[in-house]
């Protein structure tokens with residue numbers, strides 16, 4: 408970022424909200440920079456249930472408009488923006504014997520909820536009865552009836568990174584690990600000084616408008632910008648992960664909490680099951696949000712009751728994580744009833760827009776509305792209808808259409824036909840990085856040891872991590888294993904035995920010496936142990952902590 412530059416818009420926050428705004432603004436031709444104080448997606452946006460959904464249960468509380476908006480956005484994401492990152496996922500919602508009326512009522516609601524998916528894609532929602540339920544979901548305890556409906560699943564952190572790469576390709580400047588040092592609004596300009604953690608350098612520049620998209624940190628960021636902000640409450644949600652039994656099937660299942668009968672999800676994700684979400688008020692440090700033993704008890708006992716035949720014990724829990732969402736006080740008592748609608752506040756006197764709440768699913772819509780506000784503040788005319796439509800459907804980076812993706816996969820499979828695991832590897836790389844997949848495959852062809860898959864289901868390789876280290880601005884090893892890839896969640900014991908090798912390879916492009924590599928490994932191990940502490944109290948940091956072997 409050149410010092411003392413003047414730009415149209417500065418966005419604070421590199422989660423999905425900030426990323427979406429950066430994309431929309433850059434595509435509209437605004438000069439824009441995005442500043443993230445930690446890693447991109449390091450807030451709530453990599454700790455979600457990874458579901459792209461309308462929110463069937465919010466219909467029950469009469470929140471019709473947000474559900475309809477989310478259904479439209481879900482469709483756009485699946486069909487236009489990110490078909491490579493989002494896949495349809497069927498949900499099963501079972502009911503007890505005494506819930507017959509509720510079942511009928513839910514079926515009625517499904518006419519609204521399921522219609523768009525059925526009409527556009529032929530995926531039908533509807534009733535499912537006892538015998539078929541037991542046959543299709545053999546691990547689940549018997550239920551007399553259920554409904555099935557369609558939503559979708561994504562990789563949350565990759566969605567943020569792809570959105571950011573789209574923004575960058577359209578001219579946005581992106582800086583992670585950069586914090587605000589000084590912010591003064593004077594003469595219709597924000598005069599800002601920010602400092603980068605990478606090199607300790609400060610940069611000054613002027614922005615004609617600022618967006619605060621720092622999610623749960625909105626009040627703190629407002630304070631740094633010298634403005635007052637409404638008080639928020641923070642709602643914490645925890646998940647645990649279990650190995651996915653072969654007989655679990657492909658569908659997600661909604662079960663009930665043993666504690667308070669709240670709906671909980673069991674979602675298949677690669678060879679794991681994600682079980683969540685608990686909901687409780689959070690008052691502690693926003694950078695250190697972990698599941699508690701109590702929350703994991705609730706999730707585990709609820710799972711055991713719903714899936715008695717799965718035969719899991721506490722020792723089988725292989726991961727846990729928690730995130731927080733900001734909630735604007737709404738005057739309702741139960742967390743379940745709180746609307747997930749977003750809120751956009753505009754301070755026209757200081758050309759400051761604050762965006763909060765919402766969902767991963769609706770990030771594009773929130774971005775469009777926020778950038779409309781920014782354009783109004785800058786006295787720019789809004790895009791004409793045709794341009795708006797193009798913005799709504801413009802594919803996220805890497806931007807291949809389905810046909811182009813198929814063609815590229817076929818070509819690369821032909822060129823690299825001698826590679827082991829060729830088909831899985833080529834498919835994964837093309838879906839994730841489009842044309843850039845060929846560079847990674849080229850490296851693997853030159854040095855086959857870099858192409859050995861690191862997990863059972865997703866063929867992550869050391870070569871891919873090296874590519875990500877060069878192209879996606881990670882500063883720490885954790886950024887690579889937890890957000891650029893999902894190794895942290897998907898590999899057994901956080902890929903402990905391979906991490907030293909990964910650190911050595913990526914350390915070459917990131918300039919890490921032995922001491923730094925050892926620190927990075929310790930950091931990953933400590934994070935993993937802290938997340939798992941609530942599930943397996945006896946778990947020490949995984950074996951990757953053999954510091955001697957790294958430093959020696």
Ligand SMILES: Cc1cc2nc3c(=O)[nH]c(=O)nc-3n(C[C@H](O)[C@H](O)[C@H](O)COP(=O)(O)OP(=O)(O)OC[C@H]3O[C@@H](n4cnc5c(N)ncnc54)[C@H](O)[C@@H]3O)c2cc1C
Pocket residue numbers: 419420421422423424425442443444445446447448449450451452453454455456457458459460585586587620621622623624627628631642643644645684729730731732763764765766767768769
């Ligand atoms: C447990 C849980 C599960 C969820 N599951 C789903 C789901 O399945 N589907 C769905 O659609 N939605 C889901 N959501 C909602 C969704 O995750 C959030 O709406 C979304 O991630 C919020 O993104 P954000 O960018 O606003 O905030 P964040 O992702 O938290 O990003 C804010 C960013 O701002 C940065 N920051 C903080 N202070 C500063 C500063 N001063 N300067 C610069 N940067 C700063 C932070 O480091 C952070 O990266 C879930 C939420 C929770 C809590």
